[in-house]
Amino acid sequence: MSLPKLTRLPSARLLSSIQHHQLLLLPSITPPTAPRRAVSQGEYRRPGQPRDDKFPGQPINFGFSKGFEGIKKHFTLLKKEFFDRWVGPQGKPLLEHMLEQNRVIWEFRGPESLDQWTVSSDHEIGGQSEAYLKLGKNMNTCFLYGTLSATPPRDGETRYSGYCTMRSKQSLASFDRKKHNDLSSFNTLHLRVRGDGRPWMINIATETYFSHQKDDIYNYFLYTRGGPYWQDVKIPFSKFFLTNRGRIQDDQHPLWLDKVNTIGFTLGDKADGPFQLEIDFVGVCKDYAHTEEFAYEMYKRNPEI
Numbered sequence: 001m002s003l004p005k006l007t008r009l010p011s012a013r014l015l016s017s018i019q020h021h022q023l024l025l026l027p028s029i030t031p032p033t034a035p036r037r038a039v040s041q042g043e044y045r046r047p048g049q050p051r052d053d054k055f056p057g058q059p060i061n062f063g064f065s066k067g068f069e070g071i072k073k074h075f076t077l078l079k080k081e082f083f084d085r086w087v088g089p090q091g092k093p094l095l096e097h098m099l100e101q102n103r104v105i106w107e108f109r110g111p112e113s114l115d116q117w118t119v120s121s122d123h124e125i126g127g128q129s130e131a132y133l134k135l136g137k138n139m140n141t142c143f144l145y146g147t148l149s150a151t152p153p154r155d156g157e158t159r160y161s162g163y164c165t166m167r168s169k170q171s172l173a174s175f176d177r178k179k180h181n182d183l184s185s186f187n188t189l190h191l192r193v194r195g196d197g198r199p200w201m202i203n204i205a206t207e208t209y210f211s212h213q214k215d216d217i218y219n220y221f222l223y224t225r226g227g228p229y230w231q232d233v234k235i236p237f238s239k240f241f242l243t244n245r246g247r248i249q250d251d252q253h254p255l256w257l258d259k260v261n262t263i264g265f266t267l268g269d270k271a272d273g274p275f276q277l278e279i280d281f282v283g284v285c286k287d288y289a290h291t292e293e294f295a296y297e298m299y300k301r302n303p304e305i
Contacts, residue, residue, distance in 0.1 A: 193231060
């Protein structure tokens with residue numbers, strides 16, 4: 001349609017005709033869209049820690065029977081704590097507590113003992129490693145096995161992968177209060193394990209006082225020999241060094257033994273293939289020949305001149 005004919009049209013028809021010609025002449029342009037990330041970045045989650053997938057509007061079970069069972073459970077635990085205080089520290093007589101030189105903290109003597117541990121791997125972030133936990137052949141040991149793969153997930157963000165871990169659950173007292181292990185009377189970690197020759201990392205988590213310390217973990221190495229024979233491993237607590245999210249910290253300080261929460265075993269030697277680790281017990285002992293307080297250099301904030 002020519003321009004003189006357009007001028008004779010009414011204003012509404014003239015505007016619609018011009019818009020129609022513009023759509024025919026101009027190429028189709030799609031509105032710009034922001035690229036979507038493959039994996040949304042969230043808060044750091046320690047391996048083995050359960051996901052918080054509950055929505056704010058998710059219904060909560062307020063059943064009477066559930067509430068009654070919870071009250072009965074917590075008051076039973078409170079009663080036990082009250083009477084244990086009268087007997088002595090941790091329910092033991094005072095003389096026995098003072099002369100105690102060895103203590104078994106975790107042992108595996110039945111299926112219910114496996115409920116105190118949680119197993120995880122990089123499969124949670126898209127990796128290919130797998131880890132499983134079961135009882136040994138004689139039903140008196142813990143058998144951790146699986147396959148390690150260092151291939152990172154193809155999400156465009158994760159650069160490193162390849163870990164499997166086993167960690168004890170946080171012990172709870174009455175009314176879901178944290179129950180800590182007081183190991184201040186001991187100075188050595190005692191393990192009885194049987195591995196396949198791979199190096200492991202022992203992780204000990206303690207109670208922290210500030211929010212930025214919630215990911216602090218004390219680590220040391222566990223070297224297994226391999227073969228059919230058991231090995232008794234004794235590691236002084238003074239050898240454990242402080243890390244935060246896998247990074248060794250410059251400001252080191254000794255392990256706080258009065259409030260130990262969890263202990264874990266991590267495999268991440270970047271050697272793809274099957275692995276296995278059998279654990280008889282995890283305990284502590286008092287070694288009077290070991291007098292070292294801390295094996296690493298500690299920085300003084302205000303050094304004396």
